[in-house]
Ligand code: SF4
């Protein structure tokens with residue numbers, strides 16, 4: 327009897343619409359008009375000053391070493407912020423405090439998965 331019920335469910339699900347949204351539809355969306363969007367780094371404008379990371383209220387920014395530069399004969403690390411979108415509360419403070427306009431709050435929706443990086 328249980329097998330018959332299960333078989334009915336299987337047949338029914340074969341002819342019903344999927345219960346999830348197709349991914350492509352979601353990818354075309356934008357953030358709500360009531361949201362500030364999400365922070366994205368413009369690397370060529372960034373000086374690596376860390377002001378954004380120091381001011382982030384949810385510790386969602388980590389300064390990562392991405393290379394080296396030579397300053398006056400000394401080799402110094404080049405640091406750039408990396409956003410953890412799972413900690414981010416999308417407040418936009420990082421973009422506000424950046425003196426070099428190196429962070430942009432974007433509104434186009436992207437699909438974020440664990441390990442997503444800016
Ligand atoms: S994004 Fe702006 S505030 Fe953050 S490290 Fe770069 S220059 Fe500094």
Ligand code: SF4
Nearest residue numbers: 382414415417418420
């Ligand atoms: S938007 Fe707000 S929470 Fe997100 S990284 Fe910037 S300062 Fe941090």
